[in-house]
Amino acid sequence: MASEIQEYQGASPDAVRQHYDVGTEFYRLWLDAGMTYSCALWAEGDDLDRAQRRKLDYLIAQARITGAERVLDIGCGWGSLARAIADRHPQAHITGLTLSRDQYDYARTHPADRIDIRLEHWNAHGPDRPYDAIFCVGALEHFVRFGLSRKERTDAYRAFLIHCHSILHPGGALVIQTIGKGNRPLGPDSLTDVQFLANEIFPESEPPRLAELAHAAEKLFEFRSLVNDRLDYARTCAEWLRRLRAQRVEAERIAGATVTQAYERYLEASIRQFEAEHLVLYRISLRKVAT
Numbered sequence: 001m002a003s004e005i006q007e008y009q010g011a012s013p014d015a016v017r018q019h020y021d022v023g024t025e026f027y028r029l030w031l032d033a034g035m036t037y038s039c040a041l042w043a044e045g046d047d048l049d050r051a052q053r054r055k056l057d058y059l060i061a062q063a064r065i066t067g068a069e070r071v072l073d074i075g076c077g078w079g080s081l082a083r084a085i086a087d088r089h090p091q092a093h094i095t096g097l098t099l100s101r102d103q104y105d106y107a108r109t110h111p112a113d114r115i116d117i118r119l120e121h122w123n124a125h126g127p128d129r130p131y132d133a134i135f136c137v138g139a140l141e142h143f144v145r146f147g148l149s150r151k152e153r154t155d156a157y158r159a160f161l162i163h164c165h166s167i168l169h170p171g172g173a174l175v176i177q178t179i180g181k182g183n184r185p186l187g188p189d190s191l192t193d194v195q196f197l198a199n200e201i202f203p204e205s206e207p208p209r210l211a212e213l214a215h216a217a218e219k220l221f222e223f224r225s226l227v228n229d230r231l232d233y234a235r236t237c238a239e240w241l242r243r244l245r246a247q248r249v250e251a252e253r254i255a256g257a258t259v260t261q262a263y264e265r266y267l268e269a270s271i272r273q274f275e276a277e278h279l280v281l282y283r284i285s286l287r288k289v290a291t
């Protein structure tokens, strides 16, 4: 397996920071109270806070955590999943990785026992003991650089999955939530949206195709479950957009008019692309197979 290890093919740390280091105060205006920045899981009557808590509960249940597990959260954002695991499992130890200084500072100043937040790239993370479960929520979208060939993308996901496999106990869970590319061909309007998102909002990043992930997981992980909740992401983006618009004056004061306009356009474009089946939202539960 060592021969498969290759140079990192994802977005550079600078490109990732460009998006997340717009400022915690800016994101606080329109994210939920827990500062979760990924698709929620909606049920009848939910508001954003409740739908985000429902999503965290769902993902935690997928990992089948029962007690004193060691857990890794790759791409931990402002730390909401780590805090949710610590709350629900009083003996679990959670390590969270982010590349964003703003997220790191925030997560470290909202400490909880048994949570260790690090400013660290996943491929530099070498724990002294294996984990029982790994989460990767809304981060895989950054692990392949825009414009690679299908083979290069599959190899890049395989490098990530090999790394996760190497730091998990046999039978351990890997729970991924990621945007994916849909199967409907893009028309000219959609192409404009997709290019805007790739160039202006998520530089150097590109979401996966399901076949690339399935191929990359061969002989490493079995698939336990996979759902596509793309309309949940359209609804999450619509709620983020409504909240951002309601706070436009304050958002412009914090981040400037240009950034605020770009974020409104990004959320509008995302709603359109999830509704049009050009983008999908996968929640995937994997289990490490012994090799």
Ligand SMILES: C[S@@+](CC[C@H](N)C(=O)[O-])C[C@H]1O[C@@H](n2cnc3c(N)ncnc32)[C@H](O)[C@@H]1O
Pocket: 010, 016, 020, 035, 036, 037, 038, 074, 075, 076, 077, 078, 079, 080, 081, 097, 098, 099, 100, 103, 120, 121, 122, 123, 136, 137, 138, 139, 142, 143
């Ligand atoms: C959209 S945010 C999701 C945050 C969080 N999981 C949530 O749901 O709120 C993506 C996260 O991935 C992190 N990230 C991106 N590339 C990374 C890498 N190579 N190594 C570690 N973290 C990375 C970013 O710093 C950010 O915290």
